[in-house]
Amino acid sequence: MLIKLSRDVLNFIHNYCTKIAILILITTLIQACLDYIFLPKQEELIFMNNFVGIGLHNVIKELSVDQQCILFRLSAANSISKILSSTFLFGNILTMLHLISTTNESNQHLNIGNIIASAMLIFPKFLLLIFCTTLFVQLGLIIAIIPGIALAIIISLTPVIVITDNLPIMDAIYLSIKISYRNFHLITPPILLWFLIKTILMSILFHHYYYWIFITKIFVNSFNNALSVIILIYLYRLYMIIKAI
Known part of the structure; x- marks a missing residue:
């Protein structure tokens, strides 16, 4: 099943690579604009990098009030950027998948403008959904890494x-938990791989290239968006197969 799903994902990406690339590019530009508006100055970010590797409690004790404000702004900006951009990307990619699977739209007639317009109709609902799922996963990660990853796995089908x-958001989360529990062996591998690649990439880039933090973040966001799209396509195809059984 994993091999079949992987082939389906590759075929879809091959057939719609241009539109997928455009949506990823737009999302990355949105993230870049939000980062430019909200993130602290480069000098402040470089200063904050000196505290990487120190426990959060110790970091807060070491910082002055102004530096704590920088940390708060950085955290808030990152959260806002992540939630808004994820809502845009997830909504548009899943809308495109849904239009292709439920209509006779061909690759030539599927217009980016139509996809974005259709996705805007569900933007408020998706914004609340992404906020809730992000909050759940972050709370899990605060407790420990494993609960956070487990939460990400069991609610991963919710947007699909x-x-x-x-369905309403809570009903979708409940159904996602049920389906994910029964198909844990199919959902877990790609999400674990996604977490692993993200962690390795961010560790390498932000440790060695923090002097070019803004450019580095654009590159990381682009790569992360591409990974997210691959996972979304995989999960959508998996859910369609499960529904058909």
Whole structure:
């Protein structure tokens, strides 16, 4: 099943690579604009990098009030950027997948403008969904890494279910947990690989290239968006197969 799903994902990316690339580019530009507006100055970020590797409690004790404000702004800006950009990307990619699977739209007639316009209709609902799921996963990661990853796995189908079945958010989360529990062996590998690649990439880039923090963040966001799209396509295809059984 994993091999079949992987082939389906590769075929879809091959057929719609241009539109996928455009949506990833737009999302990355949105993130770059938000980062430019909200993030602290480069000098402040470089100063904050000196505290990487120190426990959060010790970091807060070492910082002055102004430096604590910088840390708060950095955290808030990153959260806002992540939630808004994820809402845009997830909504548009899943809308495109849904349009392709439920209509006779061909690659030539599927317009980026139509995809974005259709996705805007569900933007408020998706914004709340992404906020809730991000909050759940972050709370899990605060407790420990494993609970956070486990939460990410069991609620990973929620955006797909909201798009395809038009269910309320809590009903979609409940259904996602049920389906993920039964198909844990199919959902876990790609998400674990996603976490591993993200962690390695961010560790390498932000440790060695923090002097070019803004450019580095654009590169990381682009790569992360591409990984997210691959996972979304995989999960959408998996859910369609499960529904058909």
